[in-house]
């Protein structure tokens with residue numbers, strides 16, 4: 001009572017740190033909801049041992065897990081994730097962690113346009129994104145996603161939609177040094193992976209293409225007149241003409257077309273002209289906003 005009174009007094013006369021922005025309210029999510037908030041909650045439940053699908057749809061399985069979690073934590077088991085349940089559900093994560101809770105944080109950071117691969121690996125890109133988010137939201141910029149940062153992420157509303165990016169491969173698939181290599185004949189890059197998931201680098205419209213003597217089974221993701229091209233795929237995860245969001249799985253890499261071994265060929269083209277994708281990919285890897293494709297070099301990235 002006394003403490004509450006002192007805090008109220010502090011707020012009244014402005015003694016509470018002015019650098020600390022007011023945190024948004026925790027959202028209330030329940031059965032029937034869907035989207036990235038639900039998806040993060042599912043990853044957090046999985047982190048805590050509940051074997052549910054992380055599909056972004058709050059169905060009966062998620063509701064049952066929430067009720068169990070609430071019972072086990074002395075909460076009213078109403079199956080809704082609201083202001084009492086969120087603080088007990090979130091998990092502090094930091095650089096070096098590799099977990100479902102990190103995936104939950106990456107999903108949230110991507111709501112704000114950081115374009116991380118949701119791979120559960122809290123590396124440099126996720127750290128940079130966390131620091132950037134904290135800095136722009138009046139939080140202590142320590143790069144650790146703790147209770148306040150979780151509340152700001154989950155309860156907040158991104159100020160600008162879109163602008164989201166993702167690596168075309170899971171972050172754990174390749175080291176940074178593979179994203180700056182030149183291509184062997186024209187502006188593009190070959191990423192040396194076997195048969196692994198490929199993800200949309202940007203949000204746009206996906207078109208399949210077939211070039212048996214070239215790209216093989218290819219996929220173009222078109223956004224604002226720019227083609228983001230994927231080649232040599234072994235399988236598609238999206239229909240021709242599908243709307244995709246950055247980070248969506250779009251294909252499995254492979255060895256189709258003019259290819260001497262499995263790899264992912266990536267090119268960025270505007271009106272048929274190829275631009276060097278290296279700086280674009282490195283920026284995403286580093287958690288920076290990538291340069292505009294039209295500003296990318298058209299020489300120097302091949303031999």
Ligand SMILES: [Zn+2]
Nearest residue numbers: 188189190265
């Ligand atoms: Zn190539």
